[in-house]
Amino acid sequence: MSAVSTLAPESSGKVRGGRRAAILALSLGAFGIGTTEFVAMGLLPDIAESLGTSEPTAAHVISAYALGVVVGAPTIAALTARVSRRTLLIALMVAFTIGNAATVLAQNYGMLMAARFVAGLPHGAYFGVAALVAAHLAGPESRAKAVGQVMIGLSVANVVGVPAATWLGGALGWRSAFVVVVIIGLLTIAALFVFLPALSDMKITNPMTELGALKRPQVWFALLIGIVGFGGMFAFYTYISTTLTSVSGVSESFVPFALMLFGLGMVAGNILGGALADRGVVRAIFVSLVAIVVVLVAFALTAGNPWAALILTFFIGLTGVALTPALQIRLMDVAEDAQTLAAALNHSALNIANAGGAWMGGLVIAAGYGYRAPSLLGAGLAVAGLAVLGLALLYARRSAVTVRT
Missing domain, CATH: 1.20.1250.20 (MFS general substrate transporter like domains)
Incomplete structure (x- = not known):
């Protein structure tokens, strides 16, 4: 069976009708991930000052997130191969939200490093599974377009999410920027529950x-x-x-x-x-x-x-x-x-x-x-x-x- 399975006749109408909403929900998750990935770069001086450390040392929290991405993508993708794609996407966004909530609550450098690593773990797996789901929903003739639509969320984060969160973090403290990310994560979880179909016809x-x-x-x-x-x-x-x-x-x-x-x-x-x-x-x-x-x-x-x-x-x-x-x-x-x-x-x-x-x-x-x-x-x-x-x-x-x- 190919990456883009043939939709079951009894469900194809529902999938087509809600396809845009489902892809938008997936893109919202990409928006949250893009915001959390890049916002820390603009807030490094504030993070370093609040933790009582140097800016180069504080920059390790960015590396911790990237390490989480590199480790989490293959590990999660392999270990969750039997899990329903819908369930997996929701679980990944729950883990992402928990990791960012831990970032907000971190009281020292070690806790913040651990929180950023956890927040990065779902990143690659979420994008990978979201791309497969979007391609499946769109069908073989528009699958790359659907993947691009999911990835637009990451791009829009650089235009809107990161500047807005960076401004808020500068005005109210760096933790407030990650509060915004937690809210985006919660909204994405709700959107996935409401708009993402069962995907029972996707190959496990x-x-x-x-x-x-x-x-x-x-x-x-x-x-x-x-x-x-x-x-x-x-x-x-x-x-x-x-x-x-x-x-x-x-x-x-x-x-x-x-x-x-x-x-x-x-x-x-x-x-x-x-x-x-x-x-x-x-x-x-x-x-x-x-x-x-x-x-x-x-x-x-x-x-x-x-x-x-x-x-x-x-x-x-x-x-x-x-x-x-x-x-x-x-x-x-x-x-x-x-x-x-x-x-x-x-x-x-x-x-x-x-x-x-x-x-x-x-x-x-x-x-x-x-x-x-x-x-x-x-x-x-x-x-x-x-x-x-x-x-x-x-x-x-x-x-x-x-x-x-």
Whole structure:
């Protein structure tokens, strides 16, 4: 059975009628996850002061969340293979809400680290299962578009959720930002209960079947494309504020507007990327990676012009995120009967890309190449992603020849 099962005749009408509401509920969860993932970055000085520690030490709470994502995605996906997808999504959002409530109540550094790790555990599994459910509800012709619609919640979080929560945290204390996330989590739980159908016609597997995804070379190729290719966007984005102020001459007060442009580009990228992937997954990956190369090189060449830099900031967000729906569908396709684990691993890969891109971008700056260098590094990473895609296609062709022989 494929990732997108044929809907049962007796339930297809109900599914079609409530599909938009169900996908909106899934996207609301993505909005909450995106808000909690990025809001801590803007509140680090407040967090450090309240805990009586340095800002670099307080930054470890961000790493703790990312570690939770990387560990939780494959572990939860494999161990819960037999659980109903509806039940699992609700349980994941309950765990997410508990982790953020613990963040609000944490009284010391150790408790906060543990709370952020717990809050990160459901992240990858939620996105992976939500992508499978959205693709199932939408049907084979619109599955990538549906995945993109779920991911829009993450992009909107960067445009609305993170700035609003950061402002509230600055005004009322950093804990209030996570109170907002808890409220979003509770609303998502209620929305999933009300709008998500039973999904009884979705295929349920078992842990050993899901772990079988790790034996498939094409799964690893797809994950590596995400780690390398998507890392290019984060090499740029991590240092966007300083680049815009020191190279482009943009005033500090204008940086939030630039970040909003980047977030709007992410929203557009999810929509465009989903539409492209529904017309051809491999072609969408190729086009997205080529576009990333073009816009990052263009930014490095024109960064001295503030208007060009701002316009290209939008397009970097668009092209980078346009890659994600296609990668998600690619993983679901090549994983065959182990789609839950593969889909969840995509978000572990993207978090590795986040950390790796930021680290490598810092290395080229520290080496004295300036703040244009991360963009060129990012373009190089996207080229490496294209090389991995080429290797994946070559391996698939040779495997097919071997099977025929």
